Amino acid sequence: MPQETKQWLLASEPVADAILSGPDSTFKLVTTTLPALKDNQVLLHTTHLSNDPAQRGWIQRGQDPARSYTPPVAVNTPMRAYGVAEVIESTAAALPTGTLVIATVCWSEYAVLDAAECRVLTPTDGAKPTHFLGALGGTGLTAYYGLVDIARATAADAVVVSGAAGATGSMVVQIAKHIVGCKRVIGIAGSEEKCRWVESLGADVCVNYKAASFKEDLWAATEGFVEVYFDNVGGEILDLMLQRLKREGRVAACGSISNYNAGDKAAGLKNWFEITRNRLEVKGFIVTDAVVAGKTGAFTKILTAAVKEGKIKLGPEVETVIPTKFEDIPKTWVKLFSGGNQGKLVTQLI
Template identity: 55%
Template sequence: MTPTTSQHWVLARKPTGRPIITGPEATFELTTQPIPTLGEEQVLLKVLFLSNDPAQRMWIDPNILPERLYTSPVEIGETMRSYSSIAEVVESTSKTLPVGALVCSTTGWCEYVVLPAETAMRIEPVDDLPPTHFSGIFGIAGVTAYYGLVDIIKAGHEDAIVISGAAGAVGSVAVQIAKNMLGCRKVIGIAGTDAKCQWVESLGADICLNYKSKTFTEDLKSATDGFVEVFFDNTGGEILDLMLTRMQKEGRVVACGAIADYNSQTRAGIKNWYDVIGMRLQIKGFVVTDAGPARWAAIVGALVQGYREGKIRVADDGQTIVPTAFEDIPKTWMRLFDGQSTGKLLTRLE
């Protein structure tokens, strides 16, 4: 029987600091909404897995002007958005997406959603791998890592590279691409625990440094002795500032994320800006949606090929899947900012 209503988490108020999950000042509000009737070439999706990404925090930030954001913000009263959700088609008027098909699509924090069929990418199975990897290594995380390294910064075998957030969804794939696909001469990861660092090294990093260690600054100086050509930055903040002092002349910084500042009311400034000038550094920000559908598909193909050649490891330890009751969706999302996940963080709706 086709459902007629769906639960939704909507934005109740825009947070200026860390989002508030419970209580009268909560950032999100749980609602029930009617499901609209399907039009032509539309599908009704049942959301199975929600993608959790640090960039979602920017979409609800009142301090970022809409014209300075790379996508439309989530406004108060709107369903919280999620890129790369995994969903099942439960009703369809589409010629290409039948009932039962699994898709990867942008959805909201909801049980069901009606979307144009053209906005849902059908998941074509790769061997016996779980479909969740199309939200991670073969999805937005892997495409972001590949696009940043290959298209934006053009990393190659002559480069030594430092990757911050190396145990995260994007960083963990970037480590593998840099070392195993591009053949970078040295790959240095940065992560938040010794256990995460060991995991990053198992992916191919020559060394991974725990930024919470008392000796981190000296360890980083030692690991980057002779300096490095590329910094793939997923965190911003103090690590970015420090890395500006560890770059070779004409080094390249690719700015992917700034999770260190997303929940901060007093964002860290850059103290080592002279190094950008004196070392003639290039700093390039990017957003993966600029890749476009054709390039996106080509990158997914390259990642699948990398997996089949044994250069990209696709395993359960590359994703953190949290079984979650619908009322606890915001709590699982907040694990992003508490260092409680390794690789891609996914919410499995119970």
């Protein structure tokens, strides 16, 4: 069994884009000794890593830990990440060798964890292990919780989803159309190709935010205004959408990826008074709130049933799995912020 493991540590907290080389690199590669197994522990070999926009917030320079929903990643500690891993040594009866689990393995080739920190992957018809990082994992739960619990979307609502070709957005589109049955689903994505894919998932129309005609296209797609906006991007698109919501419209504020690497150039809001004038509701949320409330078990059953019924697509197009050498993990991760993925971005370690 291995006695050492390679790890990527956080070397320097970024203000804007992560720096991947040079003396100011955001991350550094090290080799460290693995601890011996104690009772009820497992030695894991990481096979796949989840890439999530939230990770950017965990390493932001200058943040106040008291204002964060999870402790920031400390400098000189492993970069935090969820992943799929195989048990290769165990002192836990419930996790024999060969078991596949989901756990916070960090950017680490091998990891020693308590058995209680691991969730066994349960086979589901049509699902691969990577889907439990995306559609049937935290991503799908975030989409369902934000749309159904936070925005309270119903079949009578028209819904706009930004980042609709991303991991969460693509699930929101499918849930809105095929589970909730919303009367109209409008996606926003970053290319014509991605827009056509979002429409294939169930969106009635998808508009390209990189097109010169984006504002006109958005206005046309939201004619008559809409009841719900699921916001994954923040910034200028959120500002525009405040003008396209009906009176007492609801915004589920899931993320702000357009500003994560913007530093002091982050886009602000010009249309804030729309919230007052039209009595809009804007509510931020974190999926761990649903975990604490004990709701995720029921959500998972709904999503799993929807997969079996063909309402949720789990084909290869719903995830971007990139074979990656361990030394190149950061290079794959930064693709999140340049539109380098369709659906869930997953690192497959080779």
